[in-house]
Amino acid sequence: MITAPLPAAHPEVPVHDQPWPWWRRFTLQFGSLYLALYFLVGVQGFAPLPDPLRFALADALSRALFQAPLPPPAGPTGSGDTALDWAWTLALLLVSLLGGAVWTVLDRRPPRPRLTLTLSQVLRVALIWWLAIYGLSKFNFGQFGLLGSGQLDTPYGESSPMGLLWRFMGASPGYQWLAGVAEVLPALLLLHRRTVTLGALVAAVTMTNVLALNLFYDVPVKNFSAHLLLSALVLLALDARRLRALVTGGAVPAQERRPQPRVMTALAWLATAALLGAAALQARTGLAALHTDRQRTQVSAEPLKTRGFHWVNETPYNR
The missing domain is CATH 1.20.140 (Butyryl-CoA Dehydrogenase, subunit A; domain 3)
Structure with missing residues (x-):
């Protein structure tokens, strides 16, 4: 008896080749740009821009968005929450939003x-x-x-x-x-x-x-x-x-990873x-x-005081 050949099974599409909705691609691309910029040139970045240039750019943004100049920095303060730091973080956020939007429009492939x-x-x-x-x-x-x-x-x-x-x-x-x-x-x-x-x-x-x-x-x-x-x-x-x-007790496919050098x-x-x-x-x-x-x-002449104790009476003492 001659039987017709079975149709070839279609291989499962790899996860990274499946289509992504635009918002998911944008989230990944924008987030990647923002975090990379932040740790490179942001607050305590690995390669920060010179303070005068950073202040000039942040001040221009403050004037454009809030119609108010940025308070000039008062010199080194050890603070990472100055107006300059927050304005500069906002600038990096806006640049990343724009870059992520352009990236999402131009590259519609799954990341x-x-x-x-x-x-x-x-x-x-x-x-x-x-x-x-x-x-x-x-x-x-x-x-x-x-x-x-x-x-x-x-x-x-x-x-x-x-x-x-x-x-x-x-x-x-x-x-x-x-x-x-x-x-x-x-x-x-x-x-x-x-x-x-x-x-x-x-x-x-x-x-x-x-x-x-x-x-x-x-x-x-x-x-x-x-x-x-x-x-x-x-x-x-x-x-x-x-x-x-792990939480639900389900199963996921093993990750395909190249051997680490x-x-x-x-x-x-x-x-x-x-x-x-x-x-x-x-x-x-x-x-x-x-x-x-x-x-x-x-x-010390008053050893208890140096440890946070104070005399109340001769015996006993308390904190």
Whole structure:
């Protein structure tokens, strides 16, 4: 018996070749442009523009949109939330919106996997760098310091919100170290491709707490910390299908990934060793500073006051 041949099965269209709605393409393309620009030339960018040029461009934008000149910067303040910083961030946002719109109109193809890979790498580098910087500074008490007699003598009601937070952190060296671990740990996880999603999750939790402290204690790093949190959330969004499957118990196809070059794997482990070594050195410096502080307390004429205690009567004393 002769039978007709079965029709050839159509292979499943790869995910990256399936059509994307315009809004999805725009979101990815605009977001990629904005985050790349922000970490390159934005607040605390890796290659910032000269301040006079940045001020001139931001001032022109302020005059065009709000009919008001931008207040001139008062010199280095250590703040990342000045009017110039926010106006410059708005300028980068508008440029990215325009660039994303043009990109979406001119290129209607589904974005190539290379785009999401590049975006992921940029965000990983930014998060690793800044989480490591802030985390290491806590091991040697460089960010919050240790409580001194001048801080202890400041009346509670005269404390600024930020000053109150700084004294709260400075009162506990151990808690500062714990905060440092919460920032260095995700940096270590983000160094390795297999643990990127876990690192992004830990970074998102850490940066949510940091942003909340900056917002509600008026620490002038709100702009930058919000973008670090956004970066961690974007990394999680890039792996949303697998995270959703983890929560719902579903299944997703295995990701097609090219083998990572051995040199990149070696560099990741070298960076891991360097970061752990730096953490150990900073912790050693912090222990030395803590030992010196304890010795100063012991030889003080009023040792209890240097530790935050005050006499009420001879026995007992309380805080």
